[in-house]
Amino acid sequence: MELALPLAMGMTDGAGIDAEEAALVAASRDGSQAAFARLIARHQTRVFRLAGRFFRQREDVEDVAQDTFITAWRRLPTYAARAPFEHWITRICLRLCYARLGAARRREAPAGTPETVAPPRDVASSIDLARLLSRLAPADRFVLLLLDGEGWTVKEIADRIGWSTANVKVRAFRARRRLRRALTEPS
Amino acid sequence: MTRSMDREALERRVSEVTRLLAEHRLVVDPDPAFVDRVVARLSREEGWMFAWAARRVLPVTLAVAALLMVAVLAVDRATPRPVATASASTTSQQGNDPLEWLLEDGRGVR
Numbered sequence: 001m002e003l004a005l006p007l008a009m010g011m012t013d014g015a016g017i018d019a020e021e022a023a024l025v026a027a028s029r030d031g032s033q034a035a036f037a038r039l040i041a042r043h044q045t046r047v048f049r050l051a052g053r054f055f056r057q058r059e060d061v062e063d064v065a066q067d068t069f070i071t072a073w074r075r076l077p078t079y080a081a082r083a084p085f086e087h088w089i090t091r092i093c094l095r096l097c098y099a100r101l102g103a104a105r106r107r108e109a110p111a112g113t114p115e116t117v118a119p120p121r122d123v124a125s126s127i128d129l130a131r132l133l134s135r136l137a138p139a140d141r142f143v144l145l146l147l148d149g150e151g152w153t154v155k156e157i158a159d160r161i162g163w164s165t166a167n168v169k170v171r172a173f174r175a176r177r178r179l180r181r182a183l184t185e186p187s
Numbered sequence: 188m189t190r191s192m193d194r195e196a197l198e199r200r201v202s203e204v205t206r207l208l209a210e211h212r213l214v215v216d217p218d219p220a221f222v223d224r225v226v227a228r229l230s231r232e233e234g235w236m237f238a239w240a241a242r243r244v245l246p247v248t249l250a251v252a253a254l255l256m257v258a259v260l261a262v263d264r265a266t267p268r269p270v271a272t273a274s275a276s277t278t279s280q281q282g283n284d285p286l287e288w289l290l291e292d293g294r295g296v297r
Binding site: 033036037040041044045048049051052053055056058061062065066069070073074127129132133144145148149151179180183184 | 209221222
């Protein structure tokens, strides 16, 4: 189904909300899968890149990306369009990544095989990041990857995940403390 | 001196971890069929949603129906049944005015 869109892609309404995107969201809300497919096409790369921060296996990244869009489709009626769609989809993706990290931790073999969440080891470094991260709790890993990986500020993390700023600060502080401890302890 | 050196070494390692975290990313790009796969799942999800809704609604519907039945039975028991008189049944059988028995009763009282 071809959609009649009032403005060219990229034009915004002044509040940072793309007019074409707003039309696609409205059509998707009315049940148009074609419009939603176009929304997926617009945001899929961003979602894949974000999920790629947390998982090493391509299947994990793909699963999270699919679940992100399925969840978005189900929850479209709750999207109030006060913030760009991109922020909303980012929040869904982050929450799913966080949940999957926790679930992966629970599934971990008791023998303690290090969870493979990193790209191949940087040979120039003396630190095995994958092993180091596997020794941290999922919440710590999550916050550190957002702070140091994505380079987001505490406020950006709070806004995008829906946690309070104080909560993010406390988690970040604890995560850094545990990271330091992990660096001083023998693996 | 040793303690400060240890601290310096730790700070170096922390900086190294920060650098590695910035590079820590599995670069995966969606394949061209990704959108189609999600849309196919959407269709399946809709069927699943109907089933889910039906499963959620069915017990509620049954509960409401059971409550209504109990309420109807309770009201039915509480309401006194009109005593059918022999004359009434007679008049109804005769096919005359259904209120005729009232008049007949009235005549009896008088």
